Amino acid sequence: MAKVHVTTSVNNQPQEFLCEPQESLLNCLRDEINLTGTKEGCATGDCGACSVLVDGRLVCSCLMLGVEAEGKEVTTIEGIAEPDGLHVIQQKFLEHAALQCGICTPGFIVAAKALLDKHKDPDEETIRYWLAGNLCRCTGYDKIIRAVQDAAKELAA
Amino acid sequence: MAEAVDLKAIGTRPIRPDGIEKVTGRANFGADLNLPGMLHGKILRSPHAHARIKSIDVSRALALDGVISAVSGKDFPEKSGNDLGVNIIARDKVLYDGHAVAAVAATSAFVAEQALALIDVEYEVLEPVLSIDQALSDNAPLVNENNHTNGDTSKPASNVAAYQIMSRGDVEKGFAEADVIIEGEYRVPTAHQGYIEPHACTAAMNEDGRGTIWCSTQGQFDVRSNTAAVLDKAVSSIRVIPSEIGGGFGGKTTIYLEPVALHMSELTGRPVKMVMSREEVFRATGPTSATLCRAKVGAKKDGTITAATAWLAYEAGAFPGAPIGPGCMSVLAPYDLDNFKIEGNDVLVNKPKVCAYRAPGAPQSMHAMECAIDELARELDMDPIDLRMKNCSDEGTVAPYGPTFPPIGLKACLEATKAHPNYQKAKPENGGRGIAVGFWFNIGMQSSAEVRIAENGGVTIMEGSPDIGGSRASMCLMASETLGIPYEQINAHVGDTEGTGYCNTTGGSRTTFATGMAVIQACEDIIAQCKQRAALTWDLDVDQVDWEDGQAVPKPGVNADVSPLSLADIARSAGRTGGPLLGRASLNAQGAGASFSVNWTDVKVDKETGRIDVKAFTAIQDAGKAIHPAYVEGQMQGGAVQGLGWALNEEYIYNDDGIMENAGFLDYRIPVASDMPMIDTQIVEVPNPSHPYGVRGVGETPIVAPLAATSNAVRDALGFRIYDLPLSPPRVLEAIDEQENA
Ligand code: FES
Ligand code: FES
Numbered sequence: 001m002a003k004v005h006v007t008t009s010v011n012n013q014p015q016e017f018l019c020e021p022q023e024s025l026l027n028c029l030r031d032e033i034n035l036t037g038t039k040e041g042c043a044t045g046d047c048g049a050c051s052v053l054v055d056g057r058l059v060c061s062c063l064m065l066g067v068e069a070e071g072k073e074v075t076t077i078e079g080i081a082e083p084d085g086l087h088v089i090q091q092k093f094l095e096h097a098a099l100q101c102g103i104c105t106p107g108f109i110v111a112a113k114a115l116l117d118k119h120k121d122p123d124e125e126t127i128r129y130w131l132a133g134n135l136c137r138c139t140g141y142d143k144i145i146r147a148v149q150d151a152a153k154e155l156a157a
Numbered sequence: 158m159a160e161a162v163d164l165k166a167i168g169t170r171p172i173r174p175d176g177i178e179k180v181t182g183r184a185n186f187g188a189d190l191n192l193p194g195m196l197h198g199k200i201l202r203s204p205h206a207h208a209r210i211k212s213i214d215v216s217r218a219l220a221l222d223g224v225i226s227a228v229s230g231k232d233f234p235e236k237s238g239n240d241l242g243v244n245i246i247a248r249d250k251v252l253y254d255g256h257a258v259a260a261v262a263a264t265s266a267f268v269a270e271q272a273l274a275l276i277d278v279e280y281e282v283l284e285p286v287l288s289i290d291q292a293l294s295d296n297a298p299l300v301n302e303n304n305h306t307n308g309d310t311s312k313p314a315s316n317v318a319a320y321q322i323m324s325r326g327d328v329e330k331g332f333a334e335a336d337v338i339i340e341g342e343y344r345v346p347t348a349h350q351g352y353i354e355p356h357a358c359t360a361a362m363n364e365d366g367r368g369t370i371w372c373s374t375q376g377q378f379d380v381r382s383n384t385a386a387v388l389d390k391a392v393s394s395i396r397v398i399p400s401e402i403g404g405g406f407g408g409k410t411t412i413y414l415e416p417v418a419l420h421m422s423e424l425t426g427r428p429v430k431m432v433m434s435r436e437e438v439f440r441a442t443g444p445t446s447a448t449l450c451r452a453k454v455g456a457k458k459d460g461t462i463t464a465a466t467a468w469l470a471y472e473a474g475a476f477p478g479a480p481i482g483p484g485c486m487s488v489l490a491p492y493d494l495d496n497f498k499i500e501g502n503d504v505l506v507n508k509p510k511v512c513a514y515r516a517p518g519a520p521q522s523m524h525a526m527e528c529a530i531d532e533l534a535r536e537l538d539m540d541p542i543d544l545r546m547k548n549c550s551d552e553g554t555v556a557p558y559g560p561t562f563p564p565i566g567l568k569a570c571l572e573a574t575k576a577h578p579n580y581q582k583a584k585p586e587n588g589g590r591g592i593a594v595g596f597w598f599n600i601g602m603q604s605s606a607e608v609r610i611a612e613n614g615g616v617t618i619m620e621g622s623p624d625i626g627g628s629r630a631s632m633c634l635m636a637s638e639t640l641g642i643p644y645e646q647i648n649a650h651v652g653d654t655e656g657t658g659y660c661n662t663t664g665g666s667r668t669t670f671a672t673g674m675a676v677i678q679a680c681e682d683i684i685a686q687c688k689q690r691a692a693l694t695w696d697l698d699v700d701q702v703d704w705e706d707g708q709a710v711p712k713p714g715v716n717a718d719v720s721p722l723s724l725a726d727i728a729r730s731a732g733r734t735g736g737p738l739l740g741r742a743s744l745n746a747q748g749a750g751a752s753f754s755v756n757w758t759d760v761k762v763d764k765e766t767g768r769i770d771v772k773a774f775t776a777i778q779d780a781g782k783a784i785h786p787a788y789v790e791g792q793m794q795g796g797a798v799q800g801l802g803w804a805l806n807e808e809y810i811y812n813d814d815g816i817m818e819n820a821g822f823l824d825y826r827i828p829v830a831s832d833m834p835m836i837d838t839q840i841v842e843v844p845n846p847s848h849p850y851g852v853r854g855v856g857e858t859p860i861v862a863p864l865a866a867t868s869n870a871v872r873d874a875l876g877f878r879i880y881d882l883p884l885s886p887p888r889v890l891e892a893i894d895e896q897e898n899a
Contacts, residue, residue, distance in 0.1 A: 020267065036189040037182015039403070041353040042435040046822035049353055077182035090180040094172045097787035100626040100795060102179030103186055103354040103403025125831075132831040135822060137351045137404050138626060139791055140798035141830040 008069040010035070011079025019066040026050045028066030029076060037077040037106050041135065048134030051107040051114075052076050058114035060133075077106035080113060089113055089151045098147035100138035108134050112148045120156055124149070166637035167850055170787045171644050173630035175401070184401045187357030187373025188432045195359065196225055196262040198418055198431040199269040201276050202441060203251035203258050206285035206507040206815025207300070210249055210258065210278065217275040218261055223268035226421045227276065229259040233420065234389035240476040242387045244510050245416055251280070252300065252475030253509050254816045255440025257413075262421040262429050285507035285815035289449045289470045292316035292504045300475055300505035318477030319503035323485055323557055331464025331496030335455025339532045343525040344881040345864065346808035347447040347472065350514045351799070351827050354403020355438045360418035361428035368419050369396045375405040375623050376662025380412055381654050387416040395419070398653040399623045406625075406799070407513030408443055410662050439820035443512020444809060446471035446479045450525035452488075460539050460547045464496040465489055465529075469522050471503060474510040479503045480518030483598070486558040487519035487861070488526050491545065491567055491594045491753065493554040507815050513664060515796060516597045516857035520803065520864050524882070527593035527865030531872065541592050541869075542755075546571050556751075558598075566779025566843035566853075567594070567753040573841055574755045579775045584873070588761040588772060591869025595754035595778075595862030599854035600665035601746030605658025606675035608636065608683050610738035614725025616640065618649040618679075621660030622672040626795075626856065627788035631669045632676045634784050635850065639680035641707035642724055649676075658743050666854025669784060670845075671746035677849050678742030683724075690734040691722045748847025752855055754778035756797065756862035758870040767890030769805055769871060774863070775837040781845040781853030789855050794836040796859020802828040803860075804867035806883050 003018040010033065017032040024043070029035045029052070041047035043062045050061040053075040080087045089112050092098070099105045108131065115122060115130040122130070127148050128141070136144060178184040215227035230248040238248055246257045259276050263269035284298045291297055299314055306317045332338060358372035368390075374380050377397040385392045402409060414431040422429045433442070451468040467488045471479035481501030489497055534541040549571065550556065552564045574580050574592070584590040606620040618632050629649035637644040651657075660672060684704045691709030692699040701715045708721040731737055759773040776793045783789040806826050810819045819825045844851025864882060871889070872878045879892045 022267075030189075031191070034191075035182070036185070039186065039354070040188065040432075041355070042822050044435065044821055044823065047353060047435075081181055086177070086180065093180050094176040097170070097173070097627065097785075097791055099176070099179055100788070100791055101352070101354070101402060101404040102175075102184055103352075103401075105179050106182045109180060128830040128833075132829040135353055135827060135829065137353055137406070137799065137827060138795045140794035140796075140836050141828075141833055142794045142836045143787070143791060145830065145835070 004067050006067055006070050008071065009073045011075055021067055023066045024062050025064040025066050025069055026061040029061060035076050035078050039103055039106060048111060049104055049107045051110040051134065053110060053114060056117065058111055077110055080109055088154050089116065092147040092151040096143045096147035096150065098139065098143040104134060104136040108136065108144055112151065116152055116155060120152065122152060164638060166634045166644055167782065167784050168786060170785060171630065173627050174633055174648050175624065175629055186354055186403050187400045189400065190359050190371050192359060192361065192428040195428040195430050196264060196425060197266040197269045198260055198262045198421055198429045199266070199273055200257045200417065201259040201273045202437065203247065203254060203256040205251055205280055205282050206254045207283040208251050208280040209283060210247060210251060211281055212279045213259055214277040215259060217277065218272040221268065221272050221275060223264040224261055224272045225264065225425045226262040227259065227272065228421060233387065236389045237387040241383060244476055245387055245413060253507050255437065255509060257441065260417045260421065262425060286316060287506060287811060287815050289472060289504050292506050300507055304505060316505045317502050318473055318505055319481065321481060321485060321501045322499065324498040326496035328464045328466055328496045328498050332455045334457065334463045336458045337533065337536045338453065338455040339529050339536060340453045341529055341532070341880055342449065342451045343528060345448045345521040345524055346882060347444045347508065348514065348803045348807045349439055349444040349825065350406040350408035352404030352406060352408055355433040355435060356413055356442060357432040358414050358418050359428055359430040360415060360422045362419055362423040367394050368422065369398065370415050370419060371398045371400060372415055373400050373402045373409060375402065375409040375625065375664055377623065377654050378621065378659055379410065379662045380415055383412045384415045384419060388420060396653060396655050399651060402623050402625055404625065406515045407517055407664055410513050410664050411443065413442060435822060436820045439825060440817050441509055443510055445514035445517065446473065446511045446521065448521035450522055452525040452529040454529045454533055456533055456537065458537065460537055460544050462492060462494060462548045465492065465494055466498045467522060467526060469501045471518065471521070472506045472508060472511065473503050474508045475505065476510045477503055477505065479511055480513065484518030484522040486598060487596050488522035489557045490596045491550055492548045493550045497557060499557060515799065515860040519597060519861045520800060523595065523861050524864040524868065527862070528868050531591065531869040532878070542571055542575055545594060563750065563846055564843055565751055565753060566841050569841045569843050570753055570755040570777045570779055573777050573839055577775060577777065577839065579773060579837055580757065585759050585761050585772045588759060589870045589872065589874030590757055590759050591866045591871070591873055592755065592757040593862040593865035593869060595756060595858050596751065597666060597857035597861065598751045599670065599749035600667045601671045601749040602661040602667055603745045604660045604672040604675040605743035606672060606679045607657065608676070608679040608740040610683060610724065610728045612728055614646065614723065614728045616642065616647040618647065618676055619652045619657045620649065620672050620676060621652055621657040622663045622668040623651055625663060626792060627785060628668045630788065631673060631784040635673050635677050636680050639677050640683065640724065641705065666856040667749065670749050670848060670852050670854050673852060674746050674848060675742045675744055678744065679740040682740035682742060683738055686738055686740065687724065687727050690727045690731065693734050694722065695719050748845065750781050750845030750847060750853040752779050752853045752858045754858045754862050756866045758863065758866045760867065760870040760874055762871060762874045762889065764893055767886035767893065769884055769889065771801060771834055773834055774801065776859060777839045777841060778855065778858055779841045779843050779853060780855045781848065782842055782851035783840050784850065784852060786840060789840055790838045792856045793838045793859045797836045797863050798828050798833055800860045800863025801867060804864045804882055804884060806885050808883050
């Protein structure tokens with residue numbers, strides 16, 4: 001089968017890649033352009049480990065085709081940090097010990113970014129519902145929620 | 158024991174050394190490695206729970222463009238036809254839905270997937286054994302015709318692989334003395350560890366017969382020895398490089414893909430990568446045992462327990478090895494009893510071979526007993542804490558499994574519960590509160606560590622225990638404390654099988670205890686060397702030198718006009734005093750201290766839908782000494798939510814043919830953020846006298862008590878008991894209906 005040429009933008013850089021027409025965006029990111037920070041936990045849209053932003057919207061990259069990224073702007077975990085250091089959310093995850101094994105962490109940070117881009121002052125329930133698409137088996141969520149609360153506070157300050 | 162010493166580093170909450178890589182996506186996990194020329198391997202799995210394999214033909218698969226290799230059980234060494242080898246790839250029979258039957262390696266994962274459909278397998282389908290009741294019934298089909306209980310061939314073959322018993326005193330006499338007797342039968346379903354990272358590995362075999370495996374594992378040394386055994390190779394011919402590990406909880410203490418990948422690499426001369434799908438993880442990797450447990454407990458009116466018995470049956474899956482030992486050890490560990498009898502049965506069924514899951518065996522057996530104790534408290538009209546306080550194990554109690562407890566923290570946890578503001582708070586209106594005790598004995602075993610000092614005094618720890626929850630931070634903290642230098646000056650690495658000394662697998666909550674002890678001893682080795690170097694520099698005797706706050710100083714009273722030498726000073730001039738500083742230690746750690754917990758849950762039950770809402774959860778646990786309290790809390794919170802998930806929702810669902818019907822995260826639903834409240838924690842510290850800083854393992858205990866705590870809370874809310882888990886909406890609704898129609 002002929003591969004398809006895709007022209008897109010990843011983490012604010014123009015990006016081209018070749019992929020199979022049926023290949024997920026997740027596999028394109030990981031295998032075609034070596035951005036392995038985005039993880040696969042299920043490939044069925046149930047775990048959120050593959051979360052990325054596409055034109056600012058939170059999506060499961062395992063449920064989107066690579067060819068659908070044509071002309072779009074994709075942000076992955078590798079694009080979250082600022083040029084001068086970690087993003088506040090990343091820093092707060094570290095300070096609050098909001099990760100144990102860390103496999104879910106990229107997805108949670110991307111999802112938390114999507115949340116905080118939209119809601120400046122989310123309450124606990126809003127945070128829990130926004131992050132309900134991301135599974136973490138290690139932390140019991142407590143420290144993740146606190147990290148996001150603290151990040152929201154700091155971003156608002 | 159350093160209890161009188163002022164601790165500077167231990168007990169603080171610094172950022173973990175591997176943190177930045179994990180929040181930026183740079184950390185490499187099992188599936189993140191790609192090598193030039195690499196092939197992709199996939200496994201064909203059995204669609205039957207029990208069948209004889211009549212023939213396997215891979216020729217059509219091999220003919221597909223891009224397929225380089227296709228193998229089945231007969232291509233593996235005869236010698237590896239033991240349980241481990243047969244679980245990795247079936248020989249003459251398939252024993253569960255998902256059992257590996259054949260494998261292919263192809264130039265892409267797509268092609269490999271397509272090739273699976275071209276493998277022709279002919280099966281003769283057999284009747285499966287799907288439950289403990291069925292397995293134990295007369296005339297049950299046999300999972301393994303050659304299985305005799307405890308290997309006793311004088312008895313007929315059966316589905317019971319092993320039976321064990323622990324007892325003390327005279328239970329009949331004990332029950333005769335009781336004023337109240339509580340009896341019940343409890344079922345806990347199969348649950349999966351549910352790590353978010355599926356199993357993954359890449360293997361490359363060289364022409365000289367030396368192979369390398371990169372994989373996600375809790376124990377690189379076990380991957381090495383197990384893979385060598387399955388492929389009939391020398392242990393030292395295989396190097397295993399552990400990646401970062403995306404969760405394990407016991408489930409990554411064995412191997413599935415590694416020998417298949419290495420074998421296909423040997424056949425093709427190219428690296429082979431294999432990654433499981435989530436469905437494969439559910440169908441074919443070790444979940445934990447479903448159980449049937451009978452608990453009976455008798456007590457006098459004043460609450461003194463006079464006797465207790467537990468009859469436990471654990472599903473092993475298709476091969477022996479359910480955690481009946483730990484299940485039996487744990488079930489009555491919290492109680493100081495004169496009369497008890499505990500029996501355990503390891504039962505074969507046509508389901509995947511079980512694997513360790515956090516405190517393996519304990520949550521199920523203690524669910525039964527802690528529910529029985531709760532009923533006893535109700536019957537006696539006693540506070541459940543007071544009842545436990547009256548009967549609890551303490552220092553000097555002879556544990557049901559033999560040894561006498563050294564100082565343990567059960568009483569301290571019970572006292573802390575009574576004093577806790579959450580416990581004093583009223584339970585939710587129309588809701589319930591349930592309490593339970595948790596326990597894990599903890600293990601030590603073998604560990605090695607090296608401490609290497611750079612020219613500027615920077616410290617590198619090299620050890621061999623894969624870090625699943627922040628253990629490198631704990632190693633750095635213990636090194637910082639021992640050496641007396643800042644945490645920031647220290648880094649810790651998990652080495653591969655050639656890069657570091659032998660360590661047993663990360664599990665049983667041994668890492669911070671045992672590998673930590675090796676790190677401490679390796680640091681002490683460095684201190685001894687530094688004193689020697691300083692003595693040499695100062696022209697003093699080595700016993701005239703002390704190590705204080707990270708520097709060598711002359712002992713008080715020694716007349717020497719010298720300035721202290723820091724680790725950096727000594728490292729800088731190490732070439733002149735005997736060469737680089739390299740500390741090492743290897744040990745078989747003894748005296749892992751048991752860790753007890755008390756948990757309570759507040760719930761509300763929606764009687765219309767049967768849904769249980771967890772309003773609050775509090776966990777109190779003895780950590781001995783919390784090295785990095787945030788990660789101790791994290792273990793407690795994570796274990797609590799796993800336990801809540803198991804109590805409320807998680808279960809393997811099989812159809813009548815033994816095919817798993819919910820092999821995905823959509824239908825096997827683990828808790829999500831919006832299901833859970835904050836998990837409040839309180840760490841109790843009763844130091845373990847066998848560890849230099851008092852550490853007890855903490856990772857296992859947290860999953861134990863939530864099962865019974867939740868059952869007891871629902872019992873409290875409903876006014877009657879549901880004996881089986883999970884307390885999922887359909888089961889709760891059915892129970893409410895039954896109760897109302899009764
Ligand atoms: S990998 Fe995409 S949601 Fe799980
Ligand atoms: S930290 Fe391991 S899954 Fe979230």
